[in-house]
Amino acid sequence: MATPHPFSQNPFKTRTDLQSACISLLQPLANHTSPGGARIKLGHTGTHYDDIAAQLEGFSRPLWGLSALLAGGGELPEGQNWVSGLESGTDPDGEEFWGWSRAKDQRMVEMAAIGYSLAIAPEQLWKPLSEKGKTNLAAWLGAINDKEMPDTNWLWFRVFANLGLAKVGAPHSPERMKADLDHLDTFYLGDGWSPDGPEGVRQLDYYSSSYAIHYAQLVYSKLAQDSDPERYAEYRNRGSRFALDFVHYFDEQGRAIPFGRSMTYRFAMAAFWGALAFADVQLPSPLGWGVVKGLLLRNLRWWSKQAIFNSDGTMPIGFVFPNMYMTENYNSPGSPYWCMKAFIPLSLPESHPFWSTPEEPYPQSLPFxxxxxxxxxxxxxxxxxxxxxxxxxxxxxxxxxxxxxxxxxxxxxxxxxxxxxxxxxxxxxxxxxxxxxxxxxxxxxxxxxxxxxxxxxxxxxxxxxxxxxxxxxxxxxxxxxxxxxxxxxxxxxxxxxxxxxxxxxxxxxxxxxxxxxxxxxxxxxxxxxxxxxxxxxxxxxxxxxxxxxxxxxxxxxxxxxxxxxxxxxxxxxxxxxxxxxxxxxxxxxxxxxxxxxxxxxxxxxxxxxxxxxxxxxxxxxxxxxxxxxxxxxxxx
Structure with a gap:
């Protein structure tokens, strides 16, 4: 860019700083958004799934950040694009319809962000929809319930589709949601750890922590604390125990150790720390709120110094620089915006201890x-x-x-x-x-x-x-x-x-x-x-x-x-x-x-x-x- 990206100049000290960072990532997407708002096309590289699903990915993944911003009282004029997109993307007769999901369809992955957004920001993202739009959106999300899914973290995506519908009073399947949760719980190994699949699967990477499973458990525990009190308690306990291990994957500068797949999700590697705050987990010593805050903000500060932006302000596929060698065949140009999960603390008020407690450095009392x-x-x-x-x-x-x-x-x-x-x-x-x-x-x-x-x-x-x-x-x-x-x-x-x-x-x-x-x-x-x-x-x-x-x-x-x-x-x-x-x-x-x-x-x-x-x-x-x-x- 002719001038530095605002994200690259952000000090990442306060809640306002984090709001500004989130907005700076969302605003450049407007120039790549379809007239009806339902599709965001950020590039031309392909994936194993179709281009419409890839453009849906470009639309849905920023919602992880936008919905947290809106839920916490933040504003984004361009946010109307996503409201319009929910209408046009789910209209079977419209030109921007995303298409009905099929077995093991990428559309299922993107339903998670939409369900989560309905659950935490219904006033901003559900209430403005027309009655037809609400009916279409509920039908489109609900279509996930009778489809075959991979036996992995994907099952959480169906949980969140149903959870979002439940939160806005739309038709959903509590039976399907319970069955998925029961099965997901069979992944659990103990000591807070769950792999990305059932017995025999040996993947305990950032999908198990910040990208999907542990992040999802914490978010679900907060949103379902009244309807599912047993899992509310269990998932909070898992999060607390897991945090004592996960902290070792970060260094004093804020960097996380690159390991495993989907490195292009970048600072989603640290999103777990924000999810701990969202779920109001009782933190284990020495991980007080100042420490947890520092782990997330230092990670974002480190990323702000890397070459992670195109000239138009959007993010390319890659890690600290644009790179296609390292990718998976499911990385579309919109995939990097899974990083928006890191903005979940924006849904919390300024009075929350995550924000009111001064940032603290990496705890030196931890073993080397x-x-x-x-x-x-x-x-x-x-x-x-x-x-x-x-x-x-x-x-x-x-x-x-x-x-x-x-x-x-x-x-x-x-x-x-x-x-x-x-x-x-x-x-x-x-x-x-x-x-x-x-x-x-x-x-x-x-x-x-x-x-x-x-x-x-x-x-x-x-x-x-x-x-x-x-x-x-x-x-x-x-x-x-x-x-x-x-x-x-x-x-x-x-x-x-x-x-x-x-x-x-x-x-x-x-x-x-x-x-x-x-x-x-x-x-x-x-x-x-x-x-x-x-x-x-x-x-x-x-x-x-x-x-x-x-x-x-x-x-x-x-x-x-x-x-x-x-x-x-x-x-x-x-x-x-x-x-x-x-x-x-x-x-x-x-x-x-x-x-x-x-x-x-x-x-x-x-x-x-x-x-x-x-x-x-x-x-x-x-x-x-x-x-x-x-x-x-x-x-x-």
Missing amino acids: TVALDHPSHIITRLGGHTFLLSSGQACHYPLRHTAEKYGKFAYSSAFGFSVPTGNFELEQQAADSMLALSDDGERWRVRRLALNARIEVDDGVPVLRSSWKPWPDVEVETWLHPPRAKAPNWHWRVHRLRTARKIQGADGGFAIYGQGKDGRALPGFLPETGEGRIEGGIGALAASSAGVSAVLDISPSHARTATVVNVDANANIMATRTVLPTLMSHHEPHEDVWLVTAVFAIPAKEDNSAPEGWLKAWEEPPALPRSIKSRVHQGH
Whole structure:
């Protein structure tokens, strides 16, 4: 844009600031809205569903923010477009009719925002409709009740369609709603956690927290507290317990660790914190209202500094910059507006403790490293960035880049993760925080399914252990060790590799921004500037304005060579041009070897300055933890 987007200049301190931010995202949509208001077309890229459903998505997703704004007394002149759209989009005889839903139809997803909006802002979004419009809208939403739905978080969308109709006194199906809720409750694992599906599904990502399930539970508990008092109490208790785990996914700057699918929903990653406030949950210590407020507002502040806007003020598909490589086949140009869920606190009055309590920083009383059994994650904020070690999660259907979104060894709030740009050579594979294997030197296989994943305790430290099989005759068993207090910038991977075929290996660290201060590719390391790359021998390192990333080979007997891979542009979701320190190995048939990798990383400070003392920390690596020495020695 010729001038900065208002969202990018917002201080995100007060309720008024949040109202202004919400309005600044809604207003640019007017130029893309159909004459009848029912369709918002923001681009031309396709999805697995039809264009009408995609334009309905463009209409419905902003409602998550608009309805909260209106419910809290805010105003938006362009809001009349959505009232008109509810009339014209549900008129079977009209030119902008959205169409009746079918089995597993994207229209069902978008019904959730409409149902929620009717429930919290009926005066502004239901009452102005004509009687014909109300009848049509009720019939269109109600058509979801006899259709087949995926056995996932989608069931919540039908719950909200019915809940919205119930709140405005329109025909609905309490029987269908109860059956869906009963089934959704079977997903529950305990300790606040629910995966995105029934037993056997191993997805505990942001859909389980902020995007859908836990967010929906909290909103439902508030809206159905009189009609469903048992779930009102249960869902609030789940939210309180889950918050104690979920807080570890955020860092002190406000960033959430990118992990899993639908990263283009951006600050919806933090929407759970606003839903806690909406539901008036009794917060567990140390998560008072000032802390919860800070978690949401700092996240929004961080997003306000990213390149998340087109020149016309709308949001593109991508993460911190426009990016199609990272997408799923259900991401339409309107999909990013799922982020509007983060504005739910706008429905609360200024007197609510979320708004009246001063913002507080990230609670330092929380442990620096935690092991979370349900998601199979070990999360740490040692070493200047918050990152998780992961084994055991996987998408239950063939999601694009599923291995990269769930199967990497580590995910960082500072360095993000990468996805392949093609299927040829390591530059396109972009295998950061992965062990990539190849039997032809051109195409590489990485871990997708981690077998027998579990958290063990070695010498008092949690360790993630799992195995995987890239080919039937190749098996890798991997142990992931988090940092120790005395070596906060190092973590370790141990692989036992057994192969019956000749293969190559590439063990990558964190991908890091790969341009120098002059804007050109990183040169060889320059001590006077503190930037550049080191490769060869047993270690590889890259240092730039983003910090430092490196890997060091400490394998007991199988020597590897070190290199810095020039990753294809835009493979990483947080940096447009990255490089990847990598350890390369060659293995003959019938080898049984131990590979031990020390991963070193320090992100830059918030002002992009180099972290102090990092070169000494790299040049003086810590001793190998005793438990790793013991395991490798016994294995030999």
